[in-house]
Amino acid sequence: MHVVRGSLLESLTLAEVRRRRRVNRLLQRLDRLDPRPRPGLSPRRRATAAVLLLVLLLVGAWRLAMTGERRATFPDRPADAQARPIGKPPTPKVTSSAFEFVQKQPGSSDPVTYDPCAPIHLVVDPRTMVDKGMRMLQEAAEEVRAATGLSLVVDGLTDTGPSSPRAMASADGTTWSPVLVSWSDPDEAPKLSGGTAGYAGSTAVEHDGHRWYVTGEVTLDGPQIRKTLALDGWGAARSVLMHELGHLVGLGHVDARGQLMQPMRESGLESWGDGDRSGLAALGRGRCIDY
Ligand SMILES: [Zn+2]
Numbered sequence: 001m002h003v004v005r006g007s008l009l010e011s012l013t014l015a016e017v018r019r020r021r022r023v024n025r026l027l028q029r030l031d032r033l034d035p036r037p038r039p040g041l042s043p044r045r046r047a048t049a050a051v052l053l054l055v056l057l058l059v060g061a062w063r064l065a066m067t068g069e070r071r072a073t074f075p076d077r078p079a080d081a082q083a084r085p086i087g088k089p090p091t092p093k094v095t096s097s098a099f100e101f102v103q104k105q106p107g108s109s110d111p112v113t114y115d116p117c118a119p120i121h122l123v124v125d126p127r128t129m130v131d132k133g134m135r136m137l138q139e140a141a142e143e144v145r146a147a148t149g150l151s152l153v154v155d156g157l158t159d160t161g162p163s164s165p166r167a168m169a170s171a172d173g174t175t176w177s178p179v180l181v182s183w184s185d186p187d188e189a190p191k192l193s194g195g196t197a198g199y200a201g202s203t204a205v206e207h208d209g210h211r212w213y214v215t216g217e218v219t220l221d222g223p224q225i226r227k228t229l230a231l232d233g234w235g236a237a238r239s240v241l242m243h244e245l246g247h248l249v250g251l252g253h254v255d256a257r258g259q260l261m262q263p264m265r266e267s268g269l270e271s272w273g274d275g276d277r278s279g280l281a282a283l284g285r286g287r288c289i290d291y
Pocket of ligand 1: 243247253262263
């Protein structure tokens with residue numbers, strides 16, 4: 001399962017288009033009024049021109065305020081970002097097309113990716129976490145790092161549940177929110193009902209015409225993964241976390257045997273398939289954010 005939240009981006013873009021149209025309309029009306037001071041201009045027309053000018057100034061001020069707000073949601077360069085990609089994705093031994101990207105760049109077949117020059121920070125809500133769940137997450141994150149070159153850093157614990165509304169950036173706007181990994185259950189996260197062991201997705205922002213994932217959420221069904229651990233062992237349970245981290249960094253579902261990104265877990269399959277590896281390598285070759 002995956003969740004993509006693009007609505008904020010879409011509404012910002014639409015609002016921008018609407019604002020531009022409104023300003024253009026006002027400009028055209030002012031053009032028609034011809035605001036150059038002329039002795040023949042009637043006091044009524046002069047007043048109308050003054051009112052329109054005031055409206056235009058207010059719209060301008062509002063636009064400036066909006067720009068400020070948008071800039072505030074785009075934090076400064078992270079202190080731990082580097083000038084070059086932190087890791088290097090491996091060249092898969094077998095090239096396979098058995099993968100799907102969650103999102104592509106507009107008008108392109110290139111995927112939306114995380115910034116390979118900065119670590120992806122994760123925090124963990126451990127409410128229903130399985131025994132040694134932090135180690136399991138570390139191992140799954142290491143499998144993603146090895147296949148993408150992306151640096152996933154588990155910062156520690158939090159008590160933020162998956163149902164809390166989550167901002168893209170910190171309250172002071174200086175950093176992106178860390179990825180929230182919630183060990184949850186179907187009572188707290190209804191999307192986990194019906195046998196779904198987890199779901200994950202990332203939020204993309206657009207900057208200079210390019211899109212990047214900047215934060216995301218992974219929600220895991222602790223009780224169900226505990227059952228998988230008891231019945232099928234560590235590798236099987238860990239493969240659920242790998243699947244969800246695969247979604248997090250941008251892989252969608254694929255209907256191809258031997259791939260961890262199949263919607264249903266394949267019995268006995270505990271490591272990336274050739275398609276998974278090809279897709280993950282591509283997701284590690286994204287552009288760095290130019291802050
Ligand atoms: Zn899935």
